[in-house]
Amino acid sequence: xxxxxxxxxVLEKLRxxxxxxxxxxxxxxxxxxxxxxxxxxxxxxxxxxxxxxxGKIIGGGLPVGAFGGRADVMDLLAPTGxxxxxxxxxxxxxxxxxxxxxxxELSQGDAYGKLERRAAALGEEWKKVVKGHSVRLGxxxxxxxxxxxxxxxxxxxxxxxxxxxxFFHAMLERGxxxxxxxxxxxxxxxxxxxxxxxxxxRVAVEAVKTL
Numbered sequence: 333x334x335x336x337x338x339x340x341x342v343l344e345k346l347r348x349x350x351x352x353x354x355x356x357x358x359x360x361x362x363x364x365x366x367x368x369x370x371x372x373x374x375x376x377x378x379x380x381x382x383x384x385x386x387g388k389i390i391g392g393g394l395p396v397g398a399f400g401g402r403a404d405v406m407d408l409l410a411p412t413g414x415x416x417x418x419x420x421x422x423x424x425x426x427x428x429x430x431x432x433x434x435x436x437e438l439s440q441g442d443a444y445g446k447l448e449r450r451a452a453a454l455g456e457e458w459k460k461v462v463k464g465h466s467v468r469l470g471x472x473x474x475x476x477x478x479x480x481x482x483x484x485x486x487x488x489x490x491x492x493x494x495x496x497x498x499f500f501h502a503m504l505e506r507g508x509x510x511x512x513x514x515x516x517x518x519x520x521x522x523x524x525x526x527x528x529x530x531x532x533x534r535v536a537v538e539a540v541k542t543l
Contacts, residue, residue, distance in 0.1 A: 474516075
C-alpha cells in the first residue's frame with residue numbers, strides 16, 4: 333500500500349505489549365533495512381526488535397534474504413537448537429560475497445549522510461511540485477494522488493490511480509522511471525547525483541502540467 337509512516341507511539345506500544353506478554357516483536361525491514369539507516373528503521377525510530385527480516389538490499393542487487401535477532405532466539409535454530417531452517421540457495425557464496433562487499437561500501441565515509449541529503453533535497457521540492465500527498469522516510473518516498481492524509485490502507489485507496497498512471501507515463505516519456513504502481517515505493521540511492529535530482533524535479537514540473 334506504499335509508504336505509510338506509523339503514527340507516533342505505535343511501535344513503542346507494540347514493544348511494551350510484546351515485552352509484557354513475553355511475545356516476540358518481529359519487524360519486517362525487507363524494504364527499509366540498510367536504506368533508511370545502517371540499522372534500518374529501527375535505528376531511525378529508536379526501536380529494537382527481537383527478530384528482523386531483511387531482503388535483497390543486502391545483496392547489492394543479487395537475490396538474497398536474511399533474518400536475525402536476539403542471541404537466545406537465534407540459538408534455537410539448527411545446528412545448535414531444535415528448529416530446523418534451510419533453503420536451496422541458503423548461504424549462496426556469490427550472493428554472500430556481494431552482500432559483504434555492499435555492506436563494506438556502505439560503511440565507507442559519509443554514505444548515509446550523503447544519502448539523507450540527496451533524499452531530503454528531492455523530498456522537500458517533490459512535495460511542492462507533485463499535487464498529491466507526499467511522504468518520505470530516509471531514502472524512501474511515495475506520492476499518493478489524494479487530498480486526504482494517508483494513514484492506513486483505506487485512506488491510501490482513496491488515491492486517484494488513473495491520475496498517477498498518467499503522471500508515471502509523463503515522467504517516463506521524459507526519461508525518469510518511477511514505480512509504475514501508485515502503491516509502490518520510490519528509492520533514492522547513492523548512484524543518484526545532485527544533477528539527477530535536479531533533472532527529476534524539472535521533469536516532474538513538466539509532467540504535472542500534462543495532468
